[in-house]
Amino acid sequence: MLTLTQDDVLLGCRAADWRDALTQAGEALVAAGRAEAGYAEGLFAREAQSSTWLGQGIAIPHGTPESRRYVRATGVRVLQFPAGVAWHDGHRVHLLVAIAAQSDEHLDILRQLTHALEREDAGAALAAATDAEAVLAVLARPVVRARLDADTLCLALPVRSTAELALAAAGRLEALSCVGRDFVAAIATQAPLPLGQGLCLVRAAVDVEVPALALATAAHGTGADGVFGVFCLAAKGEAHQPLLARLDELLASGKAASLRGLSAETTLAVLAGEGEDTQTARVRLLNAHGLHARPAKQLVQVARAQGKPIRMRVVEGAVEAVPAISLTKVLGLGARRGQTLVFSARGDGAAAAVAAMVAAVEEGLGEAVTPLPAVAEALQAPAAVPKAAVPLAAPEPGQPLSAVPASPGLAVAPVYVLRAPVFDYPARSEDRAREEVRLTRALAGAAEQLEALIQGTQGAKVANILSVHVEMLADPGLRDAALEAIRDGASAEAGWWQAIDAAAKAQEALADRLLAERAADLRDVGRRVLGLLCHVALPEPPVEPYVLVAEDLGPSDVARLDTARVRGLVTARGGATSHSAILARALGIPAVVGAGERIMALPPGQALVVDGDAGRLVPAPDAARLARIEQRIAERQAQEREAYARRFEPAVTRDGHRIEVAANLGNTAHAADAVERGAEAVGLLRTEFVFMAHPDFPDLATQIGEYGEAFEALGGRPLVARTLDVGGDKPLPYWPIPAEDNPFLGMRGIRLALARPEVLETQLRALLIAAGKRPLRIMFPMVKDIEEFRAGKAIFDRLQAEIGAPDVQLGVMVEIPSSALLAPSLAAEVDFFSIGTNDLTQYCLAIDRGHAELSAQSDAIHPAVLRLIQMTVEAAHAHGRWVGVCGELGSDPLAVPVLVGLGVDELSVTARRVPQVKEAVRVLDLPQARELARLALRQPTAHAVRQALEAALPAAAELV
Numbered sequence: 001m002l003t004l005t006q007d008d009v010l011l012g013c014r015a016a017d018w019r020d021a022l023t024q025a026g027e028a029l030v031a032a033g034r035a036e037a038g039y040a041e042g043l044f045a046r047e048a049q050s051s052t053w054l055g056q057g058i059a060i061p062h063g064t065p066e067s068r069r070y071v072r073a074t075g076v077r078v079l080q081f082p083a084g085v086a087w088h089d090g091h092r093v094h095l096l097v098a099i100a101a102q103s104d105e106h107l108d109i110l111r112q113l114t115h116a117l118e119r120e121d122a123g124a125a126l127a128a129a130t131d132a133e134a135v136l137a138v139l140a141r142p143v144v145r146a147r148l149d150a151d152t153l154c155l156a157l158p159v160r161s162t163a164e165l166a167l168a169a170a171g172r173l174e175a176l177s178c179v180g181r182d183f184v185a186a187i188a189t190q191a192p193l194p195l196g197q198g199l200c201l202v203r204a205a206v207d208v209e210v211p212a213l214a215l216a217t218a219a220h221g222t223g224a225d226g227v228f229g230v231f232c233l234a235a236k237g238e239a240h241q242p243l244l245a246r247l248d249e250l251l252a253s254g255k256a257a258s259l260r261g262l263s264a265e266t267t268l269a270v271l272a273g274e275g276e277d278t279q280t281a282r283v284r285l286l287n288a289h290g291l292h293a294r295p296a297k298q299l300v301q302v303a304r305a306q307g308k309p310i311r312m313r314v315v316e317g318a319v320e321a322v323p324a325i326s327l328t329k330v331l332g333l334g335a336r337r338g339q340t341l342v343f344s345a346r347g348d349g350a351a352a353a354v355a356a357m358v359a360a361v362e363e364g365l366g367e368a369v370t371p372l373p374a375v376a377e378a379l380q381a382p383a384a385v386p387k388a389a390v391p392l393a394a395p396e397p398g399q400p401l402s403a404v405p406a407s408p409g410l411a412v413a414p415v416y417v418l419r420a421p422v423f424d425y426p427a428r429s430e431d432r433a434r435e436e437v438r439l440t441r442a443l444a445g446a447a448e449q450l451e452a453l454i455q456g457t458q459g460a461k462v463a464n465i466l467s468v469h470v471e472m473l474a475d476p477g478l479r480d481a482a483l484e485a486i487r488d489g490a491s492a493e494a495g496w497w498q499a500i501d502a503a504a505k506a507q508e509a510l511a512d513r514l515l516a517e518r519a520a521d522l523r524d525v526g527r528r529v530l531g532l533l534c535h536v537a538l539p540e541p542p543v544e545p546y547v548l549v550a551e552d553l554g555p556s557d558v559a560r561l562d563t564a565r566v567r568g569l570v571t572a573r574g575g576a577t578s579h580s581a582i583l584a585r586a587l588g589i590p591a592v593v594g595a596g597e598r599i600m601a602l603p604p605g606q607a608l609v610v611d612g613d614a615g616r617l618v619p620a621p622d623a624a625r626l627a628r629i630e631q632r633i634a635e636r637q638a639q640e641r642e643a644y645a646r647r648f649e650p651a652v653t654r655d656g657h658r659i660e661v662a663a664n665l666g667n668t669a670h671a672a673d674a675v676e677r678g679a680e681a682v683g684l685l686r687t688e689f690v691f692m693a694h695p696d697f698p699d700l701a702t703q704i705g706e707y708g709e710a711f712e713a714l715g716g717r718p719l720v721a722r723t724l725d726v727g728g729d730k731p732l733p734y735w736p737i738p739a740e741d742n743p744f745l746g747m748r749g750i751r752l753a754l755a756r757p758e759v760l761e762t763q764l765r766a767l768l769i770a771a772g773k774r775p776l777r778i779m780f781p782m783v784k785d786i787e788e789f790r791a792g793k794a795i796f797d798r799l800q801a802e803i804g805a806p807d808v809q810l811g812v813m814v815e816i817p818s819s820a821l822l823a824p825s826l827a828a829e830v831d832f833f834s835i836g837t838n839d840l841t842q843y844c845l846a847i848d849r850g851h852a853e854l855s856a857q858s859d860a861i862h863p864a865v866l867r868l869i870q871m872t873v874e875a876a877h878a879h880g881r882w883v884g885v886c887g888e889l890g891s892d893p894l895a896v897p898v899l900v901g902l903g904v905d906e907l908s909v910t911a912r913r914v915p916q917v918k919e920a921v922r923v924l925d926l927p928q929a930r931e932l933a934r935l936a937l938r939q940p941t942a943h944a945v946r947q948a949l950e951a952a953l954p955a956a957a958e959l960v
Contacts, residue, residue: 009078009132018093021085022047025061025077025098034075034100035063042067043098050294050366053087055327057094057123062101071100080135082127094127095135146243147212148271148320150264151176154216156477156503162192162227166202169214169232175695179234182207187232197256198226201247203233211240213247215267217259219477219503228260242320246271261481263502265315272313272321274342279350281343282315283358286369291335295365300327302360306353308345315340324357394601397620401595403570404859405615408893408913409590410633411568412609412626415602415619416546421527421536425493435492439482442492442532447473449528472525478503493533500526541565547608549599563587568610570617572597585891588912592617594857613893614950643919647678651907651921653929659900659921662720662908664886668706671713674911678918681718683908684834684886685710687763688726696734697759703766711774718775720834720884720908721767722813723760723792725749725781744842749782749815754791761795768803775807779834783812786825793829813886815839820868823875833876834908837887841865859942860889866898866936866945873903884908894949896920901933 010028015021026040042063046052053059063071079096087093122138129135154168170187173179183204192200217229231247233240250256250271259267274280287295303310303324311321314335321344322329335341341361343354395401429435450470472478478499485495504522531537541548547568569584569591584591590612602608602619609618609629621629651659662683663674671682690698690706698706710719726732726748735756753760767778780792789812796810809831814820817840823833837860841847844865847858869885876883884906889895891909896917899907909917932952939945 006132006136008076009080009135011080011130011132011135013079013081014083015081015085018085018087019044021079021081021093021096022061025079025096028077028079029075029098029100032075032077034071034073034077036070036072039063039067039070039100042070047088050297051087051089051091053089053091053093054331057084057092057126058097059087059093059095060097060099062099068101074101076100078135078139080126080129084127094123146239147176147178147210148243148246150268152178152212152214153264153267154214155264155267156219156261156481157216158219158475158477159216160218160220162200162230165216165218165227165230166190166192166200166232169216169230170202172214172216172695173212173232173234176210176212177696178208178210178212179204180207180209183234192227192230194227195231195247195251195256197251197254198228198260199251199256200227200230201233202230203235205235208234208236210234211236211243213240213243215259217261219475220480246273246320249273261484264505268315269342272342272344274321274344278344278346279354281354281358283341283343283361285335285337285339285341285361286371287337287365287367288369290337290339291330291333291341295367296327296330298365299357299360300325300330302356306345306349306356308347308349308353310343310345310353310357312341312343312357315342393598394603395598395617395619397606398618398622398625401599401617401619403592403595403615403617405612405892406593407569407584407589407591407612408891408916409568409588409612410610410629410636411547411590411612412607412621412629412633413545413547413567414542414605415549415608416541417600417602417604418541418548418550419600421531423493423527423530423534423536425530425534426491427494428489429486429491430489432486432489435486435490435495436483438533439479439486439492439496439529442496442529443473443479445532446525446528469525469528472522473529493530496529496533497526547610549602549608551600563589568608568612570595570599570608570610572599585888585910585913614946639919640916643915644677647915647918649678649918650680651918653900653921653924653926655925655927657900657926659904660884660906661914661918661921662718662884662886662906663911663914664908665710665911668710668713670911671710674914675713675715675717677911677914679717679911679914681720681906681908682710682714683720683884683906685719685721686725687721688724688732691724691726691732697762700762700766700769703763704770707767707770711770711772714774716774718777719771720777720779720886722779722781722834723750723763724753726752750780750788750792751782753780754788757795760792761799764796764799765803768799768805768808771805771808773806776805777809777811777832779811779813779832781813781836782815782839783826784816784818785822786829789826789830811881814868814872815843817844817868820872823872824878827875827879827881830881832882832884833872834884834886834906835869835872835904837865837869837885837889840868840887841889844868857942859946860887861892861895861898861936861945862942863937863939863945865889866902866933869899869904870902870933870937877903882906891917893920894946894953897924897929897932897953898936898949899933900924900926901929901931 013021013024015024022043023040026035026037026043029035029039030037043061045064045067046062049064051059052061077098079098081094081096084092084094125138126135129138152172154172157165157168159165159168166187167184170179170184174181174184183206186204186206187202190202190204192202195201212234214232214234215229216232233243250273253273255270259270262270269280285291291299310324312324312330312333313321314333321342322333324330324343343357345353447470450473454470481499481502482492482495485498486492490498500522504526541562543565545565545567547570548566549570550572552571552573566589569589571591571593572595573593590610592610592612592615595617599617606620607626609616609621611617618625618629651661653659660680661678662681663677663679664684664686665671665674665682666686667689668685674682685707687707690703694702707719707721726735747755764778767776778796780789783789793810800808811830811832811834812819812826813834813836814823815836819826820840827833841858841860841862845858845862873883882905883903885899885904886908890899890907891913893916896907897920900921907917907921932949935948935952936945939948
């Protein structure tokens with residue numbers, strides 16, 4: 001992003017007219033080496049298209065796209081004209097911010113200047129400035145904005161007192177970094193001030209970073225004089241006064257009570273003053289660079305032509321609506337492409353006025369616009385997409401099928417095919433009384449179903465979940481919200497799902513992780529009631545053991561399975577590194593994925609063999625084959641019991657070669673279980689769990705506490721922590737990343753962390769402090785070359801010199817092919833490598849591991865991936881460094897001998913697999929493993945590798 005420095009400022013300039021000033025601006029850019037002489041023509045061409053005057057005496061001349069060929073290096077020159085220059089559009093300019101940009105970097109400068117435009121004295125201050133520092137002070141000093149937006153709303157909370165509401169609102173402001181803990185403590189000691197109309201107010205001015213107003217409402221009454229909501233004001237200087245004015249207007253209008261039970265979007269509309277007497281219209285902004293100077297100016301001109309006050313706001317932004325005739329205010333909204341603008345007006349002609357504003361935006365405001373990419377709109381209720389009319393042919397009985405091995409193990413049980421139900425219902429109904437009766441009966445019927453299931457279930461986990469569902473059905477807040485929608489004309493189905501969806505979204509917005517997780521349960525409850533209303537039976541798994549067959553499964557679906565009954569998992573789509581497959585491994589359920597659509601035609605109840613090691617399925621095995629399989633299962637169970645009994649013994653080959661076997665953890669709470677299962681270390685701690693569990697960046701103390709829990713459980717064993725790895729398929733809601741065509745090749749891993757070095761520094765500091773004298777290994781994710789490693793290491797070295805943890809190593813994850821290819825240069829400076837085979841495979845083979853059709857081909861045992869592992873190991877050992885594998889390949893029984901043969905020093909796997917992987921190492925000798933590695937490297941495809949290894953290791957592949 002472009003930034004302004006004192007060297008960029010030229011003071012005391014004089015010009016005969018605007019053309020002379022523009023010529024001087026072009027010459028200044030040329031003299032600074034930013035552009036060639038021809039660029040000045042681009043400055044004049046841009047002014048011919050539209051004036052670059054912004055307001056407050058500032059203009060930002062810049063070239064056209066055609067003139068970018070004259071730009072030598074992106075840069076800025078600021079020319080001050082104390083006497084002013086009459087600009088060609090009739091305004092007077094005192095400051096030219098001349099920009100030479102090779103793309104659209106000038107928009108960053110514009111966003112910075114928006115702060116200056118909001119200062120009424122900015123023009124005079126810029127004209128009178130006598131030094132460069134004074135000019136920059138005017139341009140850089142931000143205007144303090146009070147905050148009231150969707151994020152400061154906490155709606156329909158499951159609380160029953162005004163005190164809880166006050167603390168919830170204060171806690172939300174703390175989570176948004178608007179206030180600190182002293183503010184929350186001050187709120188906790190207050191008695192809420194009644195405002196009337198069901199609302200109260202609490203306020204404090206201590207420990208306030210950003211002035212803000214939060215609103216917390218209860219899902220049902222608080223029992224205190226009809227109070228349903230509490231406003232929490234963080235006061236600072238005079239900046240919070242507009243918030244108080246907005247609140248005062250709301251109370252004076254008598255509409256405050258209408259906030260009860262509203263959605264966040266409707267709440268913001270009421271707070272913005274958009275009532276029944278207001279004409280409003282919405283439109284999606286499609287301009288590529290949002291509402292910057294040129295389109296904003298055209299929008300202001302359209303507003304002025306209407307001859308009546310029009311206000312506008314951004315749905316995704318603050319509640320404040322600004323006058324549409326003020327260019328500085330419109331620019332201050334910072335509206336971006338894809339956001340929704342709301343125009344409002346009152347009185348005669350209001351409808352026509354807002355319609356004119358919408359039409360202007362739709363036409364592009366003088367720019368060519370393109371529609372947003374097509375996306376699937378959220379459905380009002382879940383529904384399955386009908387399949388093609390041509391029925392699928394079921395696999396032949398007894399004929400083995402190939403699939404992708406996803407979770408090791410062997411199982412046989414009757415098939416249960418899970419198909420999503422279809423809910424088809426009208427959105428509206430005229431007979432409100434009938435719809436209310438239907439909903440009441442459906443709620444009672446759902447409660448009866450759940451009570452029967454609770455009585456019949458043998459699993460405590462499932463019984464607990466179902467008990468929560470019963471409690472949710474009895475929630476009067478849900479029922480009242482649904483009945484209110486029915487009274488407004490909705491059908492029972494639509495009203496019920498609207499209530500469920502609103503409550504679920506409110507739960508998801510809570511800072512408390514446990515409460516937020518109840519959103520999935522709410523939607524499960526919603527589907528059960530919908531099934532009764534629509535006379536659609538929800539799929540219920542058999543009471544007897546079964547093999548679950550499905551189109552695909554999400555991680556939450558797998559996590560909720562009753563493992564006492566599910567013998568195996570089979571999906572038509574997905575790959576071995578999909579998240580559901582990873583979770584199946586963690587739960588110890590044999591699974592194969594990518595088996596193809598034909599498996600959905602398997603007859604329910606038919607016996608199905610699942611071999612999660614070899615990736616094979618056998619439908620309807622004959623008696624002889626079934627007997628052999630059952631014998632093999634019994635043998636495997638005996639082997640697993642023996643491996644578990646020896647879990648604390650080291651993994652040493654028959655000829656004395658030691659391999660360290662560690663555990664992959666997604667949460668420090670699981671460290672003790674990993675040790676109990678025989679893990680000799682934590683080979684991968686996915687530290688993003690700490691960040692995903694909080695509504696904002698966790699502070700130093702929080703991270704120290706989380707990491708310390710793992711160190712305590714490990715009892716002196718090493719901990720390998722991966723620094724924050726988000727982006728791509730793992731976004732953080734409070735760390736927004738601009739839309740990318742391919743986020744897996746965009747801002748993620750170490751490159752994203754380096755964009756916010758203060759976040760990385762806090763995490764590294766927390767890890768070093770938490771470790772103390774205990775062994776700590778830190779690795780950076782997604783490193784492409786030595787430059788990125790050095791950037792992270794510079795921060796680490798500074799902190800390590802300060803803290804001085806004695807047993808620390810710093811390494812990198814090999815997930816990008818370039819890091820394997822450049823391993824010799826990396827090995828000269830890193831302490832170790834850890835190979836993440838999941839991402840390395842998808843980048844090496846150019847197959848998204850979540851791709852519905854291709855992910856089944858993303859097999860980490862592919863010879864190309866194995867060669868990258870070989871190159872990494874050879875480079876590391878040449879410099880005396882160690883290499884681990886922390887991807888799912890380390891758990892693959894066929895891959896363990898190959899990895900040992902390639903020279904890998906450590907295998908880090910799911911904790912449940914530690915005993916089996918240790919045992920797999922113990923049956924090897926090193927020469928045999930090296931020969932198997934050479935055999936694998938000679939093969940042309942992943943399928944050929946598996947075939948060759950199965951032939952060489954018949955015991956590992958025996959199925960039939």
